[in-house]
Amino acid sequence: MRRLIVGYSFRDPHVNEVIVDGIRSSGLKLFIIDPKSPMELRRQLALGRYGDIWKGIHAHVSRPLSEVFGRSRHFRLDGPCSTNRRVPNQDGTRFAHLPAP
Numbered sequence: 278m279r280r281l282i283v284g285y286s287f288r289d290p291h292v293n294e295v296i297v298d299g300i301r302s303s304g305l306k307l308f309i310i311d312p313k314s315p316m317e318l319r320r321q322l323a324l325g326r327y328g329d330i331w332k333g334i335h336a337h338v339s340r341p342l343s344e345v346f347g348r349s350r351h352f353r354l355d356g357p358c359s360t361n362r363r364v365p366n367q368d369g370t371r372f373a374h375l376p377a378p
Contacts, residue, residue: 278299300329301329308336
């Protein structure tokens, strides 16, 4: 089972518990699009006692949605609710390779 997570802060304990349960019981794999770097996210999860979520992350993208999905003349991906901050992955790829927990 796989899930794409876009724009979730991982600050809701109830949702985090459901995610942890999916990782532990079903091998849930997460694909995350988030402006935070992978290391920032890892620290946040560890501080919140949700380190098991880290084990389920298969890929993490820290680029703006407009770079990930491309631009369209029919809708905007860089509106007021999203970030325009550019955080390139260190190795130049779209997905950061996450170190083992």
